[in-house]
Amino acid sequence: MIRRLARCIREYKWPAILSPLCMTGEVAMEMLIPLVMANLYDYGIALQDMNYILRQSLLLVACALASLTFGIMSAVFASKAATGFARNLRHDMYHHVQRFSFSNIDKFSSSSIVTRLTSDVAHLQMTFQMMIRMTIRCTMLLVIALFMALRISTRLSTIYLVAIPVLVLTLVCLTPVVFKIFDRVFKTYDKLNNVVQEDVRGIRVVKSFVREDKETEKFKGISGSIFKDFCKAEKILALNNPIMQLCVYACMLSISWVGAQMVVSSGNNGAFGLTTGQLSSMFTYTTQILSSLLMFSMVFVMMIMSRSPLRRCYEILAEEPDLVSPEQSVKSVADGSIDFENVSFRYSATAQHRALKEVNLHIPAGATVGILGGTGSSKSTLVQLIPRLYDVSEGTLKVGGVDVRDYDLEVLRDQVAMVLQKNELFSGSIKENLRWGNAEATDEELVHACRLACADDFIRSFPDGYDTHIEQGGTNVSGGQKQRLCIARALLKKPKILILDDSTSAVDTRTDASIRQAFREEIPGTTKLIIAQRVASVQDADMIIIMDNGQVAAVGTHAQLLQTSDIYREVYESQRKGGDE
Numbered sequence: 001m002i003r004r005l006a007r008c009i010r011e012y013k014w015p016a017i018l019s020p021l022c023m024t025g026e027v028a029m030e031m032l033i034p035l036v037m038a039n040l041y042d043y044g045i046a047l048q049d050m051n052y053i054l055r056q057s058l059l060l061v062a063c064a065l066a067s068l069t070f071g072i073m074s075a076v077f078a079s080k081a082a083t084g085f086a087r088n089l090r091h092d093m094y095h096h097v098q099r100f101s102f103s104n105i106d107k108f109s110s111s112s113i114v115t116r117l118t119s120d121v122a123h124l125q126m127t128f129q130m131m132i133r134m135t136i137r138c139t140m141l142l143v144i145a146l147f148m149a150l151r152i153s154t155r156l157s158t159i160y161l162v163a164i165p166v167l168v169l170t171l172v173c174l175t176p177v178v179f180k181i182f183d184r185v186f187k188t189y190d191k192l193n194n195v196v197q198e199d200v201r202g203i204r205v206v207k208s209f210v211r212e213d214k215e216t217e218k219f220k221g222i223s224g225s226i227f228k229d230f231c232k233a234e235k236i237l238a239l240n241n242p243i244m245q246l247c248v249y250a251c252m253l254s255i256s257w258v259g260a261q262m263v264v265s266s267g268n269n270g271a272f273g274l275t276t277g278q279l280s281s282m283f284t285y286t287t288q289i290l291s292s293l294l295m296f297s298m299v300f301v302m303m304i305m306s307r308s309p310l311r312r313c314y315e316i317l318a319e320e321p322d323l324v325s326p327e328q329s330v331k332s333v334a335d336g337s338i339d340f341e342n343v344s345f346r347y348s349a350t351a352q353h354r355a356l357k358e359v360n361l362h363i364p365a366g367a368t369v370g371i372l373g374g375t376g377s378s379k380s381t382l383v384q385l386i387p388r389l390y391d392v393s394e395g396t397l398k399v400g401g402v403d404v405r406d407y408d409l410e411v412l413r414d415q416v417a418m419v420l421q422k423n424e425l426f427s428g429s430i431k432e433n434l435r436w437g438n439a440e441a442t443d444e445e446l447v448h449a450c451r452l453a454c455a456d457d458f459i460r461s462f463p464d465g466y467d468t469h470i471e472q473g474g475t476n477v478s479g480g481q482k483q484r485l486c487i488a489r490a491l492l493k494k495p496k497i498l499i500l501d502d503s504t505s506a507v508d509t510r511t512d513a514s515i516r517q518a519f520r521e522e523i524p525g526t527t528k529l530i531i532a533q534r535v536a537s538v539q540d541a542d543m544i545i546i547m548d549n550g551q552v553a554a555v556g557t558h559a560q561l562l563q564t565s566d567i568y569r570e571v572y573e574s575q576r577k578g579g580d581e
Contacts (some may be wrong), residue, residue: 001314005124008092012084015156019077020136022070027140029067031148034284036060038152038277048275069083074133082129093316101323102389103347108316114317119189120309127306134299140291149285152278153262158569159254160289163247166227167293170243171300174236178304181233185226186308192222201473240297248290255286323388329408333415334400334525335365336496338386343395347379354393355381357550363543365400365496368520368528370538373547380421383499386529387416399497417490421505423482425474430459431466433485435533437492449491452518454511455484479506487515497527505539506556512537535572544568 009016036059043166044053097105097113108116149157151304199215201205208217259282262274274282338361345356355378363369373379383396384390388404404412417437426434434446441449446466450456458481462468474482483506498519505510516537519528532538539558546554546567554565561568 001310004314004317005089005310008083008088009085009268010088012081012088013079013247015081015084016132019074019081019132022074022077023133023136024140026067026070026074027137027144029063029070030141030288031144033060033065033067034281035148036063037284038275038281041277041280042275078129078133081132082125085128086121086125086448089124089313090117093117093121093313096317096319100319101321101391102384103321103323104321106347107319109190109194111197112190112312113316114197115186115189115193115262115429116309120186120312122293123306124313127302130299130302134286134295138292138295138299141288142296145285145288149282149289152282152285153259156255156259156262156274156282158284159251159258162291164249164293166247167244167297170240171297174240175304178301179235179307180234181229181236184307185229185233185309186228188222188226192219194227195219195222204488206412225355229506237301237541240301241294244290244294244297248287248294251286251290252283255282260425323391323409325408325410327408329411330402330406331408332409333407333412333496334402336415336525337365337398337400338363338388338497338527339396339398339401341396341398343385343392343397344383344564345378345390347390347394355550356385358395359552361545361552361555363527363529365527366525367542368431368540370541370544371529372533372544372549372568373537373553376549377547379547380501380548381550383418383501383531386419386497386499387413389533415496416499417493417495417497419483419486419490419501421501421503423474423479423486423503425470425482425485427470427472429467429469430462430485433470434466434489434492437489438494440474441492445492449488450484452491452515452522453484454507454514455481455488480508480511483507484511484515491523495526497529498523499529499531501531502533505533509511509534509536516540534574535568539572 011027036056040053040056040060043049044056094117146157146160149160169472195215195218199219206212237314239577259274259279263276263279340359340361343356343359344354346354359382371379371382381390385392386399386404388407388409391405399407399412399416426436431443431446434449435441437449438445442468447456450459459466459468470476474485477485483503487500487503504515513533513536516530530538530541535558538544541556544556544558545552546561546565548567553567554561556564562572
């Protein structure tokens, strides 16, 4: 897991290496300062040797300046490496998500993906920066300070052997409890983002039903859960600080007591002598040893907090897209013919219910096909198999006489244009949205497609025409206008297969008829699949498919189905009766 995420360092490898090297230089200079101070006191001040004092003072200044320089360089390199790592990780995750099939995306909620790309990556960025700076610093401080302390007095250094195990034991005891809490916190963050996204996206519905207070209470509840969990984790981690302080002051007192006796013993020619300057250095090294342990505990806390983000980011990168192009893929689609041969489909391998059951259909190229059926009859599922948004579970689906699994995915989807039930427009101008269908389309082609979709008139009624800005999600245009813009966008692809998934439900019957008439006259060679709720939208189609409970209940023309299909006849008569009334 760590190895996979470490690949995101890439071009920032050298800053990531130079930062700890510079930190090592900073720590080495800091460790020299107490030694120089001890010599200055013992051999300069004590003996009143001004030349020696001057030389040692200049050496102190040089060490301090070198330490400062190394520290600045380490900070710069660490910042560059950490931000670069976060940028690459975010890019890799986003690029990987773009390759996901619908079934892959179904495993992660949209709010969870947003959380992982934002706050989770930010946590990992901070942790990475601390690791290449603070971890190196506290490790080097601990090792060098211990070495220097042992060099001065082995007897005094044994005091550390009591304090260090206490601190390590504290961290070992606190870690498992805190791990579980932070796992729960980051899952709750997903719920929080989901509530915010739903509320902002549906703000008009919230206000129309006067549900602001309810939504606020829902947000407060989830936010309160995060607050409680963080407080609980921080309370547990707060135990670390007083134990650290206890060890620091206990070591200082012990060294003061034992060290004073050793200084006195040195004056009396004792066996374990110690000079005043050496005792002063021991105090400095003691502070550095214990402060390094304190820093290490802070780094450890950050690593605990980042364990969940690390796992969650890795889950995105480790998820393998289950729809990929074959190695020897077909690079062109011959025509728009479609063949379902005993096709069945399940949304997951473990699902007991089949969404589609043994579908057999032949749709010739250029045909206009209507698809009718009740809610939940799998009409949308049927057409989503054609551009291979999902793979069939059983049987074979062919487009242009070739199994869709043999096509290059990009080639296949470029020849199949879909206008889904839920129309999506993106922030930008109308021209920019239309050019999703064809980035190289000329202004004349844009206007032609919009005329076919009956969108040109209302676009020209806007003050800015085709340069009119569309808000995110198309909230500043009506439902019918949004549908017509999406149809025009699909037509710009000039596809061999055009799928309209109930995409004229928000337009009036006259406009619906005009769009269908334009399809017959302008794109006769394109296979057109129209999912509709109104019989009037499909009654002039070459073929009408009746779906019922995931199966094809009947196939035929309008006249044939009136004679042979009870379902079609019932729908037709109920809608005609409603129209008469």
